[in-house]
Amino acid sequence: MNAESDSLAVIESTLNRRQRLFRKVIWFLSIVLTTFGGFLAGRLFSDWQRADDRTKARILADEGATDAAITALQRHLSHSSDDFAARLELAQLLQRRKPLEALREFRQIPPSAAEFTSAARAVAGLSMTLERDYDAIAPLASLEEKFPNEAGIQQALAEIFFRQREYEKSLEHARRFRTLKPDSVEACLLIAESSDSLGQMEAMIEPLEWALHLDPEIPHAHLNLAFALQSVGRSEEAFPHVRWFVDRYPSSVAGNRILALVERSRDHDDEALAAAQKASELGPANLDCAILVADMLLYHRRYQEAYDKLDKLAVDWPREPRVLTPLLRAAVLCRKSERVQQLQTVLRQIEGKE
Amino acid sequence: MLTHAALAEPDLFVDFAQTAHLGFVHNSPPSPERHMHLFMGSGLAWTDFDRDGVLDLLFCQGSANPTVQPGETPAVDLWRGLSAETGDYHNVSAGSGFNGTGYSNGLSVADYDNDGFADLFVTGFFSAALYRNNGDGTFSDQTASAKIAPTGFGTGCCWTDLDRDGNLDLLYVRYIKIDPKQYPLCTTFYKGREIAMGCGPKRFAGEHDSVYLSKGNGEFHDVTVTSGFGGVTPRHGLGCVAVDLDDDGHVELYVANDGMPNDLWKNIGGMKFEERGMLSGVAVNRFGAAEAGMGIAVGDVDGDLKPELFVTNYFDETNTLYRNEGDLLFLDVTEEFGIAGPSRKRLGFGTNFQDFDNDGWLDLFVANGHVEDHKHLIGITDEPFAQLSQVFTNRKGRRFEDVSRRAGPFFQQPWVARGSAAADFDGDGKVDLAVLRLNDRAALLRNTNQNIGHWLSLELQGTQSNRDAIGATVVIRSGQSAWRRDRMSSASYLSCDSPRLHFGIGGKTKVDSVQVGWPSGESEIFVEVHSDRLTRLVEGTGRKN
Numbered sequence: 001m002n003a004e005s006d007s008l009a010v011i012e013s014t015l016n017r018r019q020r021l022f023r024k025v026i027w028f029l030s031i032v033l034t035t036f037g038g039f040l041a042g043r044l045f046s047d048w049q050r051a052d053d054r055t056k057a058r059i060l061a062d063e064g065a066t067d068a069a070i071t072a073l074q075r076h077l078s079h080s081s082d083d084f085a086a087r088l089e090l091a092q093l094l095q096r097r098k099p100l101e102a103l104r105e106f107r108q109i110p111p112s113a114a115e116f117t118s119a120a121r122a123v124a125g126l127s128m129t130l131e132r133d134y135d136a137i138a139p140l141a142s143l144e145e146k147f148p149n150e151a152g153i154q155q156a157l158a159e160i161f162f163r164q165r166e167y168e169k170s171l172e173h174a175r176r177f178r179t180l181k182p183d184s185v186e187a188c189l190l191i192a193e194s195s196d197s198l199g200q201m202e203a204m205i206e207p208l209e210w211a212l213h214l215d216p217e218i219p220h221a222h223l224n225l226a227f228a229l230q231s232v233g234r235s236e237e238a239f240p241h242v243r244w245f246v247d248r249y250p251s252s253v254a255g256n257r258i259l260a261l262v263e264r265s266r267d268h269d270d271e272a273l274a275a276a277q278k279a280s281e282l283g284p285a286n287l288d289c290a291i292l293v294a295d296m297l298l299y300h301r302r303y304q305e306a307y308d309k310l311d312k313l314a315v316d317w318p319r320e321p322r323v324l325t326p327l328l329r330a331a332v333l334c335r336k337s338e339r340v341q342q343l344q345t346v347l348r349q350i351e352g353k354e
Numbered sequence: 355m356l357t358h359a360a361l362a363e364p365d366l367f368v369d370f371a372q373t374a375h376l377g378f379v380h381n382s383p384p385s386p387e388r389h390m391h392l393f394m395g396s397g398l399a400w401t402d403f404d405r406d407g408v409l410d411l412l413f414c415q416g417s418a419n420p421t422v423q424p425g426e427t428p429a430v431d432l433w434r435g436l437s438a439e440t441g442d443y444h445n446v447s448a449g450s451g452f453n454g455t456g457y458s459n460g461l462s463v464a465d466y467d468n469d470g471f472a473d474l475f476v477t478g479f480f481s482a483a484l485y486r487n488n489g490d491g492t493f494s495d496q497t498a499s500a501k502i503a504p505t506g507f508g509t510g511c512c513w514t515d516l517d518r519d520g521n522l523d524l525l526y527v528r529y530i531k532i533d534p535k536q537y538p539l540c541t542t543f544y545k546g547r548e549i550a551m552g553c554g555p556k557r558f559a560g561e562h563d564s565v566y567l568s569k570g571n572g573e574f575h576d577v578t579v580t581s582g583f584g585g586v587t588p589r590h591g592l593g594c595v596a597v598d599l600d601d602d603g604h605v606e607l608y609v610a611n612d613g614m615p616n617d618l619w620k621n622i623g624g625m626k627f628e629e630r631g632m633l634s635g636v637a638v639n640r641f642g643a644a645e646a647g648m649g650i651a652v653g654d655v656d657g658d659l660k661p662e663l664f665v666t667n668y669f670d671e672t673n674t675l676y677r678n679e680g681d682l683l684f685l686d687v688t689e690e691f692g693i694a695g696p697s698r699k700r701l702g703f704g705t706n707f708q709d710f711d712n713d714g715w716l717d718l719f720v721a722n723g724h725v726e727d728h729k730h731l732i733g734i735t736d737e738p739f740a741q742l743s744q745v746f747t748n749r750k751g752r753r754f755e756d757v758s759r760r761a762g763p764f765f766q767q768p769w770v771a772r773g774s775a776a777a778d779f780d781g782d783g784k785v786d787l788a789v790l791r792l793n794d795r796a797a798l799l800r801n802t803n804q805n806i807g808h809w810l811s812l813e814l815q816g817t818q819s820n821r822d823a824i825g826a827t828v829v830i831r832s833g834q835s836a837w838r839r840d841r842m843s844s845a846s847y848l849s850c851d852s853p854r855l856h857f858g859i860g861g862k863t864k865v866d867s868v869q870v871g872w873p874s875g876e877s878e879i880f881v882e883v884h885s886d887r888l889t890r891l892v893e894g895t896g897r898k899n
Contacts, residue, residue, distance in 0.1 A: 199670055231694075234695070235692075261689075265695070322641070322642075325640070329685065333635075333679060
C-alpha cells in the first residue's frame with residue numbers, strides 16, 4: 001500500500017509539474033502574443049494615422065482649409081521626412097501664405113527625387129517673384145541642363161542676369177532664347193537691352209527692327225532703335241523712329257532728348273536745339289538734357305549762355321564731372337581764367353589723379 | 355567734299371601697289387606670348403630723297419624677334435619712285451645705308467642740315483636713328499655724332515624749328531616705360547583656359563618725351579628738362595604733330611596719348627613750353643574722358659583758316675574732332691560733324707585730312723585695325739582684329755559723311771591698318787594714299803575719282819627759315835574763298851605726308867594770292883601762281899606782307 005501510494009504520489013507530483021509547466025508556457029505565450037499584438041496594433045494604428053494625415057491634408061486643401069492642410073502635412077512629414085511628394089504638396093500650399101517657408105521646403109527636395117524638377121521650377125519662379133534672383137540661378141541652371149531646348153528657362157536666365165547687371169551672360173541666354181523662339185518679341189527686346197547695357201549699339205539694331213516687324217507698336221522699341229541707329233551714325237534711319245515716338249508721346253523727356261541727338265546728327269542744328277530745350281523744360285531735373293542744351297550752345301559759339309546755364313547747374317552738382325567738364329570748356333571759351341583754375345583743381349581732385 | 359556726281363563713280367580709290375611694283379611687306383608676326391609692341395605697328399613717309407621730282411616711299415619695318423638685340427638700329431625700307439606717270443617703285447634699301455634690324459615705329463622726314471636733301475629720324479622699340487641723306491642715294495647714321503640718345507619705346511617724332519633759328523629741332527615721343535629684359539606679358543583666363551593677350555598701356559607708367567635743340571652743326575642738345583617737358587606726369591605718347599595752332603608765329607606741339615590726356619605744348623618763347631591740353635580743350639573728349647589717342651590729322655575743316663585737330667582713338671571710343679575756336683581754345687565737335695557713330699566700332703590709327711576731290715573742303719581718311727587678335731578666344735566676337743578703313747567726305751565744312759562703301763575694294767575688306775600718308779604720287783592733281791598694314795603688304799591707294807575740281811600744289815623752300823620750310827603756314831585766296839595748309843614733318847600715325855602742300859580749289863581756275871608765313875617769322879605774298887600744277891615758292895622771292 002505504501003509503495004502504491006508513494007508511486008501515486010510521484011505520478012501526481014509529475015502531473016502537477018507538467019500542469020504548472022504548461023500553465024507557464026501558456027502564460028509566456030500570452031505575454032508574447034499580447035506584446036506582439038500590441039506592437040502590431042500600434043504599428044497598424046500609426047500607419048493608419050500617417051496615411052490619414054496626407055489624405056486629410058488633401059481633403060482639407062480641396063475644401064480650402066489650407067492652414068489645416070499644412071498642419072496635417074507637417075505632422076505627416078515629422079514622421080516621414082523622405083516623403084518628397086508630401087513635401088512638394090506642403091511647399092505648394094505654403095507658397096502663397098508663407099513664401100520663404102515654401103522656399104525652404106522646396107529646397108529640401110534633392111535632385112535624385114522625382115519631384116525635383118517641379119521643385120526647381122517652383123524655387124526659380126518663387127525666387128524671382130520675391131526678387132531673390134540670386135536664389136533662382138542654381139535651380140534654373142539645373143533645369144537648363146535637363147531641358148536645354150526650353151525657351152522659358154533661357155528667358156528667365158536672361159532676365160535674371162540682366163537685372164543683376166551681368167549683361168554678357170544675359171545676352172548669351174537672350175540669344176539662346178531667341179534661337180529657341182525666333183518670333184518672340186521679348187527675346188528681341190532682351191537682346192537689345194543687354195547689348196545697350198554693354199554699349200554694343202550696333203547689336204541692338206537688328207533685334208529691335210525684328211521686334212518692330214513682329215509688333216510695330218512697341219513704343220520703347222522705336223525709341224531705342226532710334227538711339228542705336230543714331231549712335232552708329234545712321235541718323236537718317238533713326239529719324240522716323242524717334243519721330244513716331246515723339247508724335248505719340250510729345251511730353252517724353254527721353255523722346256525729345258533723343259530727337260535732339262538725331263536732329264543734331266542730321267545737321268539740323270535749330271531743330272536739335274529746340275528739341276533739347278524742350279526736353280530740358282519737360283525734365284528740369286534731368287541733368288543729361290540740361291548738359292545737352294549747354295553743349296549745343298557751345299557748338300553754336302554761344303559761350304556765355306552755355307557758361308551761365310552750366311554754372312547754375314554746378315550749384316546743385318558741385319562735384320559732378322558731367323557738369324564740371326563742359327563748364328570748364330565754357331569757362332575756357334569765355335576766358336574766365338580764375339574759374340578755369342578752380343574747376344581744374346576740383347576735377348583733378350575728383351579724378352584723384354595727377 | 356566729294357560731289358554727288360563723284361559718288362556715282364564706282365571706285366574712288368584703287369590699290370595700285372601691285373601695278374606699281376610696290377612690294378613692301380611689313381614684318382611683325384605675333385609672338386605666342388603676344389608681346390604688345392608687335393601690335394603697335396609702324397609708319398611710313400613720302401619724300402623725294404633723290405630730288406628727281408618723283409616721290410619715294412620710306413617704310414618703318416618691324417621685326418619678327420620680340421626681344422631687343424644690343425646695339426640694334428631701326429629697320430627702314432626705301433622704295434624709289436622711278437616714274438610719276440607709271441608709278442613704278444623699286445626697293446633700293448640695300449646699299450642705301452639702312453642696315454638696321456630693330457623694330458621701327460615712327461619716322462619724320464626733313465632736311466635737318468639744310469643741304470637740300472631730305473633726312474630722316476626713325477624711332478623704334480629701344481632703338482632710334484638719325485639718318486643723314488648723303489645726296490648720292492645713300493644715308494649715314496648720325497645718331498651718335500648728333501648726340502641723340504636712342505632710348506625707350508620710341509613712337510612719334512617730328513622735326514620743327516622751335517626757336518626759329520633756321521635749324522630744325524626734334525621732338526622724340528615715347529610710349530610706355532618698359533624694361534625689355536623683363537618684358538611684362540599678360541594672360542587672361544576664359545572658360546578654364548589661359549590665353550595670352552597683349553598688355554594694355556594702362557599696365558605701364560608713361561615715359562617723358564624728349565626735345566632736342568639743334569646747335570646748327572649737326573649736334574643736338576637735350577633740352578627736355580629746361581624747356582618744361584620734364585615737368586609733367588609722363589604719358590603714353592604715340593602720334594605727334596608740330597603746327598602753329600594760334601597763329602602767333604610759334605609752333606605748338608600736340609601729342610596723342612594712349613589712355614591718358616593728350617598733351618598740347620604751347621610755345622611761350624625762349625625755348626619754354628607749357629602743357630595746356632586741358633586748358634585748351636584738346637586733352638580729353640567732351641565728356642572729360644581721356645581717350646586712347648593714336649594718330650593725328652591737322653587741317654582747316656570748316657574753312658575759317660584755323661586748323662582743327664582730329665585724333666584717332668580706341669574701339670568703343672569715338673575718334674575725336676577738336677574745332678579750333680581761336681586763341682588756342684578748342685571744342686569737341688565730333689558728334690556735330692557726324693564722326694562719332696561711324697568711329698565708335700573701330701580702332702583708328704592712321705588718319706589724314708586731304709581734299710580728295712579738290713572741291714575746296716578737306717575730306718578725311720582713317721586707317722583702322724585692332725591691337726588684339728585674340729578677342730574672339732575670350733568670347734568677344736564684335737571686336738575684330740582686321741577692320742574696315744574709312745573715307746569721309748566733307749559737306750561744306752559742317753559735317754563728314756562716310757562714303758567708304760563707294761570708295762573701292764580696299765575699303766570693303768578689313769585690314770589691320772596702321773600708318774597712312776598722303777601724296778599726289780602720280781602728279782595727276784589728285785591726292786593718293788599709302789597705307790602700312792601690320793604684318794602685311796602695303797597698300798598704294800591711287801585716287802581714281804574722275805569728277806574733281808581744280809588744284810594747286812606747292813613746294814616751299816626756306817632760305818632764312820629751315821630749307822624745308824617746316825612750320826610754314828600757307829593761305830591761298832581766290833575771290834571770296836581762302837584755304838589754309840600747314841607744312842609739317844609728321845602726320846597721321848607715326849607717318850609723314852608729302853612735302854608738297856596740296857590745295858583743292860573747286861571750280862576756281864585762278865588764284866589771286868598765296869600768302870606764306872615762313873617759320874622765320876617773315877610773311878610773303880606770291881601772286882603769279884597758277885592752278886593745276888606744282889609750283890615751288892622760295893623764301894625771299896615774294897612780296898613782303
